[in-house]
Amino acid sequence: MFDIRGKVFLAPMAGFTDKVFRRLCSRFGADVTVTEMVSSKALVLGSTKTKELISFSQEEKIRGVQIFGSDPEVMAQAAEILQDEFEYDFIDINMGCPVPKLVKSGEGCALMKNPSLASRIVERVAKVSRKPVSVKIRKGFDEESINAPEFAYILQESGASFVTVHGRTRKQLYSGKADWEIIRKVKERLKIPVVANGDITDFESAKRVYEITGADSIMIGRAALGNPWVFLQIKEGFEKGYVETEVLPHMKIRVAIEFFRQLCIEKGEKMAVLEARKHLSFFVKGIENAAKIRDKINRIDKATELLEFLEELVFSLEKKESFVDNML
Ligand SMILES: Cc1cc2nc3c(=O)[nH]c(=O)nc-3n(C[C@H](O)[C@H](O)[C@H](O)COP(=O)(O)O)c2cc1C
Structure with a gap:
């Protein structure tokens, strides 16, 4: 397996992180890129439109395909289709998406309210997949049910190779500030690597998130939109201690x-x-x-x-x- 530690990820963003944008971010230094989320059901039904979302460019280094769904069997079948038909490095399971359409069907972040089903999904997918399986989660479903550390532990025990944590609840969507303390708690609880996500916008915030969370890697979402330099500047910052590159x-x-x-x-x-x-x-x-x-x-x-x-x-x-x- 590739080493997932010390990497800068481009976050999956539906409607934005297609092959062209992922290639651009890779050229600017993103080490890991992930497709937009792909429906496991659509994959199993053979949707060509869905399959088009899964092609990668030469420039992408470590490549993830993100799938969503709530039926362990369908998710496992989707993983089998992926490995028969595509070249990629890991499968990421979406357990963080807040969109009502998914949540109502028990998919995305709704799985954080159903740890036993989430566990079965990871178990089934990890069993059929020859490639590592990761999961992307949030802090919890809402403030009353913050469970990222325990939930992530269950995912680890079910076979996840690493976990990405976005430090917001489903209810927060993208508002408020991402809670990096909860990411530290997840990191302390797990043996597998943890990727920190949420509000990392530049070298300074990247440095702080590592200090606060002890995470193994970081993931950048919105700050990369229209600004692929963010990857280059973060790397430059860690190499030299300061950022020289100015974007005019x-x-x-x-x-x-x-x-x-x-x-x-x-x-x-x-x-x-x-x-x-x-x-x-x-x-x-x-x-x-x-x-x-x-x-x-x-x-x-x-x-x-x-x-x-x-x-x-x-x-x-x-x-x-x-x-x-x-x-x-
Ligand atoms: C437009 C948009 C689309 C997104 N689509 C996905 C997605 O398909 N899968 C996923 O796991 N997260 C998705 N996210 C969440 C991001 O991956 C990330 O967790 C979130 O934006 C927080 O990181 P940031 O503060 O660096 O943007 C999306 C976010 C945005 C803004």
Whole structure:
């Protein structure tokens, strides 16, 4: 098995962490990348759309496929399909997703309320899988039922190779602050490696989360959107003790252009324009006139036009002139 310790993960994010974005983050230093969550039922039913979510790029180093579901047999069948048809390094089971549709079916974070079923799922999947099986959990379902340490211990005993903990409850969704103390408690309880997740945004927070939790690795989600540099800067920080790399607005747009070109190759121009909008709104964050730029981007529906606009934007940013206004 690959060593999961000392790694920086890109978090699975449905609607964002497709192959093109995972490749970009890998090029900027993400050691581990995970697919968007994939339905075990859909995999078993042979959905081609679902299978499309599982292709990886050459640049990705350690590759995880995340599956969700609540039926141990279906989850095990999905794991068998994965290993027959795909190349990857580990299977991650989603026990943290807060989305009502999943929770109502007893999937995602609802499994934290049902440790015996969660245990059976991990046992069955680990039994059929030749690759390591990890689980991604939250702090608990709600403040009244915080159980990450005990729950994670059960997962370990059921055969999980490592556990990722997002320090928020299901009820919190993404609000409030992630609780890193609970991650420390999970770490103290387990023998297997623990990956800390939630509110790690830069080198300083990465350093603090290691200090507080004693975790083996860290996982970055939202801070990577429009900002793949976060991986490079965190690594640079740990190597040199400080971060030297500064990200200037024109650099962001240059990378966004390359990202958009890759999206066009991978998904076709029409789909690429639609998909690019959500990513570009993160890439332009913090740039002067960001709201106007976003608005303009959202009104462009041709790839060539979008590329032209982005090239002009780079040009104007590079010149450090504020004639962005004139272009809008
Ligand atoms: C848009 C979005 C989609 C997400 N999709 C998934 C998912 O498919 N599977 C999963 O386990 N977590 C998912 N998450 C949760 C993240 O993996 C991560 O746990 C969370 O964002 C906290 O980390 P952060 O503070 O670094 O963003 C998603 C989060 C966001 C913002």
